[in-house]
Amino acid sequence: MNHIVSVSNVSKNYNLGQVVVPALRGVSLDVAEGEFLAIAGPSGSGKTTLLNLVGCVDTPSAGxxxxxxxxxxxxCERDLTRLRLHTIGFIFQSFNLVSVLSVLQNVELPLLLQRALSARERKQRVLALLDRxxxxxxxxxxxxxxxxxQRQRVAIARALVTRPKLVLADEPTANLDSVTGTNILNLMKELNQSETTTFIFSTHDARVWAYASAVVRLADGQIQDRVSAEEAVRAGGLPTGRPA
Amino acid sequence: MGFLLDLRIAFRSLFQHSRRTFFLATAIAGVTALLILLNALSAGVSETMIRAATTLSTGHVNVGGFFKVTSSSGGPVVTEYEKVIEAVRKSVPEMESMVHRGRGWAKIISDLGSTQAGITGIEIKNEPGFRKVIELVSGRLEDLAEPNTMLVFESQVERLKVRVGDAVTLSAQTTRGAANTIDCRIVAIAKDMGLMSKFGVFVPVETTRALYQLRSDTTGAIHIYLKPKFIPDVTAIAARLRGQLEKLGWTVMDADPNPFWMKFQTVAREDWTGQKLDVTTWEDEVSFITWTLTVLRGLTAVLLTILIAIVITGIMNTMWIAIRERTREIGTLRAIGMQRGGVLRMFLYESLLLGLIGTGTGALAGAGLGAALNAARIHVPLSVQLFLMSDRVQLALHAGGLVRAALFITLVTTLAALYPAYRAARLKPVSAMSHFG
Incomplete structure (x- = not known):
């Protein structure tokens, strides 16, 4: 099985003044192409840090x-940016759309950065995706x-417009009501299946796990286990971390 | 493609913060307009001075000189001037026209007053530039073609208490040191043209020869007028002409950036006789008043520096605010694949657009205001007229100057954004995205 992502023994520390705060500790994870993987864990467990490292917007302290x-x-920085542009799509919790651009222009943005398509081709692709x-x-x-x-749908369209191999979604439903959240997850799942795009999304919402092909549970910067969605739902609740 | 995207984001960001954009663009417009007006004033004064000076007392380049009969007596005379004219014609291809004028210093005595004045002998039929600049109050310039006639300026009229048709007597020492007088008739009275018109009158060149008892092949100086594009090169052209005349056998005085009348004492002290030529520029001949230009240019430079410092501070502050406000946006753009250069360009374009809007408006405002001031024909006090060589302020507004000023301020505003834009481009996507504020 081909792995689109391999994380090997990764640690990430943040320096807060004199204090070193570990966000991830010796995390190893392989993600196969086409997976719809959920990273679950409570706030501060390291979900976003892990996504940032996989998304090449941050660098690990080790691993x-x-x-x-x-x-x-x-x-190098330039190649990392190129990798993000051509291989990875991002969906953010707060949507992170460019406020001064229209919906169409926001979605078109990564294509403009790629400079691969003509204006007509770009418009066709963007409109098709917006339709979708x-x-x-x-x-x-x-x-x-x-x-x-609607904003999150724009963000999804923007993440998918370059037809990336991997889409990273950080708490994509956190700022949405439950009905809208469900619709967004259905949409992501549908795109995962139709486009065979790998999705890795973080969530601390147990209801979302049911959509995942697998759930990786994080606590205190470490992977607790990797289980199927059914197992995760059956077990219920989030890992609470190590005993003090 | 990327350029248009960056430009679009920049334009819309400016539009989104319309209030801030308005204030900053207004400030840039103000600075541009002020720069244009200051430059126009400086250029206007300069042009007025050059025009007046090159009409009244000097060409752009002059070949004058001194002829000494004995080592202690002589005058501002060029002998065999036609040979010199021939040499000049061959040596100065940049020349547009040339005239020769008599030079001297004499006492003018009327029935009710007297005054000392510089005497300039002209051939009025060969002086088309003179006709364009001189504004007559009464009399006719054509009458100056007749021998023993005189044109005086208004301020001399007050001292001499004369009018057109009155007779005056010129009294001077000849080159041999003998006293001589000649009677002249006032045929024209002209409006004052600054300092030099206070102490100068015009007579036919034959009259100067008669007054100083000179031969007909003598003159005071040859004034060379250059084609406009060569005027800035006067010093180099004068130096070249000096060398050429020396090569052709004339004795030429060393370069001395002073008017001819300030060289009398030096020449009188020197132990030589015969002819020495002196090549000067218009700046040399009016060096005693060009300090006003230097002061004006210095003042413009100081004001400009202050204004530019204000613009730079304003732009940099605005950019810092914009970057702070849009840190998350920068992080997002970097995350989805915009290179650092793209972020840098985005902010530079924003500043460039702001600069273009501000300077465009400022250039129009400056030009409009300048044109209005010119139309108002603002008169200046007498003391200022002395140095301005004009009775009113005239701003020189040239399209090239407007464009240059606008481009300069635009460049400054764009460069002022360079450091903030560079810092924005260096932001780590992850830290930028987690920024709140």
Missing amino acids: TVTVDGKQTGLL VGIREYSKHRPSELSGG
Whole structure:
């Protein structure tokens, strides 16, 4: 089985003044192509840090991260940016859309950065994707004119527009009501299945696990276990971390 | 493609913060307008001075000189001037026109007053520039073609208490040291043209020869007028002409950046006789008043430095605020694949756009205000007229100057954003995305 992501014995420490705070401790994880993997854990367990390392927006203090066969620690800043642009799509908890651009322009942004398609091709692809996520009629709207669910749909379209191999979603439903959250997850799952795009998303919401092909449970910066969605749902609750 | 995207984001960011953009663009427009007005004033004064000076007392380059009969007596005379004119014609291809004028210093005596004045002998039919600059109050310039006639300025009229048609007597020492007088008739009275018109009158060149008892092949100086594009090169052209005249056998005085009348005492002290030529520029001949230009230019430079410092501070502060406000956006753009250069360009374009809007508006405002001031024909006090060589302020507004000022301020505003933009580009995506504020 091909691994799109391999995390090997990774640690990440943050320095808060004189104090060193470990966010991840010796984490190892392989993610196969096409997986719909949930990273579960309570706040502060290291979910976002792990996604940041896999997404090449942060560097590990120790260990190696390999994305699409490239060991990120060996890449320069420019190559890391290129890897993010061509291989990874990001969906953020707060949507992180560019407020001064329209929906269409936000989604078109990564394509413009890639400089691979003509204006006509770009527009066709963007509109098709907006159609797919159900917000084509809002293509000329600004993000501020949309609801939270609609914004997250724009963010999903932006993450997928370059047809990346990997999409990282950090708490994609955290800022949404339960109905909208369910719709977004359904959409992500559908795209995962139709486009065979690998999704890794973080969540501390147990209801979301049911959508995942597997759930990796984190606590105190360490992987507690990796279980199927059914097992995770059956077990219920989040790992509480090591006893003090 | 990327350029248009960066430009689009920059433009919309400016538009989104319309209040801040408005204030900053207004400040930039103000600075640009002020720069344009200051430059126009400096250029206007300079042009007025050059025009007046090159009409009244000097060409752009001059070949004057002194002829000494004995080592202690002589005058500002060029002998066999036609040979010199021929040499000049061959040596100065940049020349547009050339005139020769008599030079001297004499006492003018009227029935009711007297005054000392510089005497300039001209051939009015060969002086088209003179006609353009001189503004007559009464009389006719054409009458200056007749021998023993005189043009005086208004301020001399007050001292001499004369009017057109009145007779005056010129009294001077000849080159041999003998006293001589000649009677002249006032044929024209002209408006004052600053300091030099206070102490100068014009007579036909034959009259100067008669007054100083000179031969017909003598003159006071040859004034060379250059084609406009060569005017800034006067010093180099004068130096070259000096060398050429020496090569052709004339004795030429060393370069001395002073008007001819300030060299009388030096020449009188020197132990030589015969002819020495002196090549000067218009700046040398009016060096006693060009300090006003230096002061004006210095003042402009100081003001400009202060204004630019204000613009730089304003732009840098605005950029820091913009970057702080948009740190998360920068982090997102970096995360989704924008290179550092893209972030840098985005902020530079924002500043460039702001600069273009501000300077464009400022250039229009400056040009409009300048044109309005020119139309108002603002008169200056007499003391200022002396140095300005004009009775009113004239701003020189040239399209090239407007564009240069606008481009300069735009460049400054863009460069002022360079460091903040560089810092924004260096932000780590992960830290930028986690920024709140």
